[in-house]
Amino acid sequence: MPAQYDAIIVGGGHNGLTTAAYLGRSGLKTLVLERRDVLGGAAVSEHPWPGYTVSTLSYVLSLMPPEVIRELELHRHGLTLYPLAADYYVPFPDGSHLLLTKNPGQAKAEIGKFSRKDADAWPVFSEYLAAIARIVRPLLLMTPPAVGAKSPADLLELARFAWQLKGLDVKSTSDFVKVMTLSVAELLDEWFESSQVKAARCVSGAIGTYGGPYTPGTAYVLLHHYIGEVDGQMAEWAFVRGGTGAVSQAIAEDAREHGAEIRTGARVGRILVEDSRSVGVALVDGTELRSRAVVSNAHPKITFCELVDSSQLPSDFVRAIERYKSRSGTVKVNLALGELPRFDGLESEDSMTAARSFIQLCDSMEYLEHAFDDAKYGQPSAAPYSDGVIPTVVDDSLAPSGKQLMSCFTQYVPASWSQAPHRDELEAYADRVVDGYSRFAPNLKSAVEHRQVLGPYDMEQEYGLVGGNIMHGDLTLDQLFSWRPVAGYADYRTPIKNLYLCGSGTHPGGGISGINGRNASREILKDLKRRR
Known part of the structure; x- marks a missing residue:
């Protein structure tokens, strides 16, 4: 069957969309298939409550290089950034900060x-x-x-x-x-x-x-x-106006402008392989789509353990993927607030500066280490760490007038919690996060009107983050650069010809950067040009 597309990209996260934009700019006919009904992967804006737009997982932008922003003309496509006013606001138990x-x-x-x-x-x-x-x-x-x-x-x-x-x-x-x-x-x-x-x-x-x-x-x-x-x-x-999903939408606009077709609600069931070459994908509804190249933005474990039959891969490669570490103790807590938190001991101007910074729930290295120790030995942190931000202090598009959003990226729960929901324990854990902040923002607890709590299980099941790891794999030395995800396959290629990776499980790792997609598209274009 002849190829219908030059490239099919599995997953509409920001790196998959970046790959599509660069391939489209080179004249390739590209299709992006996203299993969810919304684009973005972990860089997504969603609406859990009427009138609110929430950066469900990733919540701030920094790692995207100016090359990607300039080359994909993201500001023209609506990307608007509000730099944080301060690096850190860290309160301490004695009232200092x-x-x-x-x-x-x-x-x-x-x-x-x-x-x-x-x-x-x-x-x-x-x-x-x-x-x-x-x-x-x-x-x-x-x-x-x-x-x-x-x-x-x-x-x-x-x-x-x-x-x-x-x-x-x-x-x-x-x-x-x-x-x-x-x-x-x-x-x-x-x-x-x-x-x-x-x-x-x-x-x-x-x-x-x-x-x-x-x-x-x-x-x-x-x-x-x-x-x-x-x-x-x-x-x-x-902060990104409209939440981090606005980054993904801006990239998607550039991809569409350059000919990419993007489908949501289109779940890939398997990658088609014939004679050791990828030739397309089969959707879960049985539809088969053919292409000259398949590019997976999915987690490496999903790509090689679910979408590709292991018999089509070298045994040592399969073992390396099985050993690839993708652990997490992260819980994302999103709060809709009836008023702005008031921080004890801060004058009005400093309080607003703190509200536009990373608000840390961590008063010492020992505090953070004890929080991890709890999870390491099988219990959620008794005193969790949290990195909190309040994007509504600069972005009036995110909440109804007079309301606020607080996004809390918190740690730790046991890595094993990616295997089951642990709903009651997660809610109790989120209570401890709110209580921790309330020690220096006493009005916070009463200001909470809605709460969303997402643990490792939710992140894996709903967002495809294996182990709940938002980076698509641990950022350890053995899983960086020439060893990400597997030694010998860090160049975005795989053991199967015409099958590529472009997600955060490739170099240079996680974060909203688009670098993975930019680098992967460069290698794909090299190969496709050689085959003409």
Whole structure:
């Protein structure tokens, strides 16, 4: 049967849509198939209550590079960003707090309340991370080489990789290795003495990770969240007008403008393979669609354990996919509020700045480690960690007049909770999150009018996030760069010819970036051009 499309993309998450947009811009006839009735995957805006638009899972933007925004003309397609006013608002049990903005003088004064030494170290540490980020960032935009391979093409990619690291000297090499291997706690202990300052920084090393601040490798997670930028400002974060689903919609508009066909409510049952080549897909209703290439935006485990018969794959590849780690202790708690939270001890102006920042429920590295310890030993956190934001302070499109939304990305519950709903336990856990915030925002509890609680089971069953992992797999050293998702297949290709990956289970990992789709489309276009 002749191909009906040049490429069929399985999954309408933001990376699948990005792939479609780039392929469409190159003149390919592309079809996107999304099993849900709404596009976006984890970057989605939904309406759980009348009048509200909620970023159900992912909730802020930073990791999308200016290249993707510019090349896909996302601002022309409606993408509007509101940078956060501060990096962190961290209240402490004694009534003190840290409210840290990008203003160097303000940050120095805030940190100086706890440690003059740390106040001096803060900008030096920020530049330390920025220097490493400047080295790593170009690597995100390249296709990882197959380390150890001997073909001319692989050796050329290795040479390109080595060239990207030409700026490393002895010290910067040591810094790079430290950030890639240490725990975030070890890294922060080298730089700071104040427990309050370390509390503010450590959360970026553990968020979205099934590990605590003392888990090896979490220093890289801190760096991963530092690499992004908004309007040229590194390590900046922003709310998206209309919620994070507006990012996906803007990308979808560009894809449609360049000829892509996008279908929702179209669930793929299997990827068609003939003579070790993918030739299309079969929907669950039996419809078969043929294409020159199939691109899966689904999680690697879904792609290779559900959509492809394991007999069509090399046995060592199947074992590697089975061992691929995709764990999570994350619970997303979305709150509709009748009024804005009032923060104890803050003047009106500072309170509004705090409301436009990351509002942390974590007063020390030990607090965060104990929260993880509970989950590690089979119990939900008695005192959960939460990263909260209130997007309605800048975006009036999200809620009815006078109402507010608070989005809480929280941790931890046991990884095993991805296997069952645990509904009652999740509601009790969410109660503890609200109670934790109420200790310094006393009107919060009474302000809650609606509540949505999504645990790992919900994230896997409804959104295809295996294990509830929003990154499509752990961001550990053995699952990064040339080893994501599997050694030898980090170039977006798979053991099955004409079958590609483009989701967050590929390099460079998770976050709303579009980089995975941009990189994958580049490799797909190379291959399709060779076959003409």
